Amino acid sequence: MNLYTQPMLKEDALKDKVAVVTGGGSGLGKAMTKYFLQLGAKVVITSRNLEKLQTTAKELEEETGGKVLCVQCDVRNWDEVEAMKDAAVKEFG
Template identity: 55%
Template structure:
């Protein structure tokens, strides 16, 4: 991917640690790469560690930035807490969270199962809530102020 200057100035995110769920593929990877170009350190998560590690290596080679790949199923609150503790141990305090993890099934409504629908809700709604709650509790405990 070729870097095109966007809305933010060069080094706008220098010194910031950003956690991106679903950061190894698609939009999450694109946004993560942009953040790296702006100087951020990244933590990318998803369920597939091999995909994350490959994406992290490629993004580091492209940008010269630092990417930490951590496997996490955002549907599992305990896994989210473990991932967050590992992220903080790896890079220090997290400054920004981008909840991007998603589950999608391309299916006509009449063939969409209840289990598939519930999986989408568990990832998109509950996963986003669990990540936000975990990070928010840490920020409140540390009396973190707004970044911008």
């Protein structure tokens, strides 16, 4: 069985980009956040659990040297999504 071990994107492919990951505190969202950081992106992670987001952000920033913004947000609530967008723009431009 051959496992594909090469990265999908080249180094710094997301430099100067901002990614938003909903459910970024754990599981697939956390894994995607880590990969985006490794590719040079700044990442906004959201979920309803701010404490989990903060723990994940600290861990991933220390591991990758990247920048993570945590925003508590329930994506079912339009006002919270708009507030998250505004926070991302304020932080990262």
